Amino acid sequence: MRKRVTCALAMITFAVMLSSCSGKNSGKKEFKQAKSYVDEGNYKEAAKAFEEAIDKNKENTDYYIQYGAVLVKLHKYTDAIAAYDKAITDDATKKTKAGVRGQGIAYYESKDYEAAINQFLKALSMDVAHSLDEDISYYLASAYIENKQYEKAIEVYSEMIEESSKDAELYSKRALVYEQAGKYDECMKDYDKAIALEKNSYVYYIEKAKMQMQNGHNDQAKETLEKALTIKAKSDEARYQTALVYYYMENRVKAIEVLNGIKEKYVNAYELLGDIYYNASDYKQAAKQYEEYLKRETSADTSRTSYKLSNCYINIKEYGKAQLAIDTALRAQKIEDIRRLKYNQVVVYENSADFNTAYDLAKAYLEEYPDDEDMARELVFLKTRYSG
DSSP: OHHHHHHHHHHHHHHHHHHHHHHHHTTHHHHHHHHHHHHHTOHHHHHHHHHHHHHHOTTOHHHHHHHHHHHHHTTOHHHHHHHHHTTOOSSOOHHHHHHHHHHHHHHHHTTOHHHHHHHHHHHHTSSSOGGGHHHHHHHHHHHHHHTTOHHHHHHHHHHHHHHOTTOHHHHHHHHHHHHHTTOHHHHHHHHHHHHHHSTTOHHHHHHHHHHHHHTTOHHHHHHHHHHHTTSOOOSHHHHHHHHHHHHHTTOHHHHHHHHHHHTTTOTHHHHHHHHHHHHTTOHHHHHHHHHHHHHHOOSSOOHHHHHHHHHHHHHTTOHHHHHHHHHHHHHSSOOSSHHHHHHHHHHHHHHTTOHHHHHHHHHHHHHHOTTOHHHHHHHHHHHHHOOO
């Protein structure tokens, strides 16, 4: 009898051990699959896989953190905040900090900047996982800017500069906020510091010149751009930057000449050529350049270029080609410019006199982006043409 009881107890103990092992590892297969979908930019499938992983193991906070990030990509901000909430405990742990940071990003993307600021400050107050602090600080500064709290944003960048005084990008970012705060002289000083730190970088010369032009100092902007041209262009990427300099100097002929010389080896040249022709209202030539870029670029997110291409075709009233450009972009897995593409879908169908489709798309668009006042007005008009 004792032997049978001992065997029974051993079997129960083994079952409990097996169950706990299974619980610990359950969902790993689905989690791995979800991460693979994320790498591909296939966020819809990633969300489904994360849900399956969570269904198998509701205790793994990593699943909720990754799931929340995907929901943000899908613009499901309320659901993302709820998912991150599952990873947050009363203890200041790395996962809690990651969860609070994630909620801050969700609030930021939903344009609730006050709530975003509160979450970013809360995350930064946690004395753990300091590797996250730089990223959180960048988000905090951006939230302050969006909330028009420019002095607060300047404070954040100033604190970051104290930690990394040789980081040219930080001076450049603070320069932009100084200008928004009406402190033009401080803005120029920060751009000069960025240029001094990276003398061979065209970027800060161009940014400074754009700011000078924006504030009516065109002669000073020209001097800044001429200084940029003294940098020796030793690569196609550098030559591309010189084309940008010529473009901002309004030397369109020279910019096109430089880009035509590198476009076969440096694919981004096609897109800049498209931009130059587009801004000159030469929409046919712009479309040709954008098409060439899209044909050659296979690794990057090209949705923004597709959006510009659709604009070209809308301007020349080739609505079929515009719709094709939008459809091609929307079929891609990685789409960062999806909002503007969906907006253009409505424009295309409206201009093609397909008011029913335009109305349905406008309604769906506003469900996803309820803050768009232009589309709200468009929907009112389309309702007068709707026959469904």
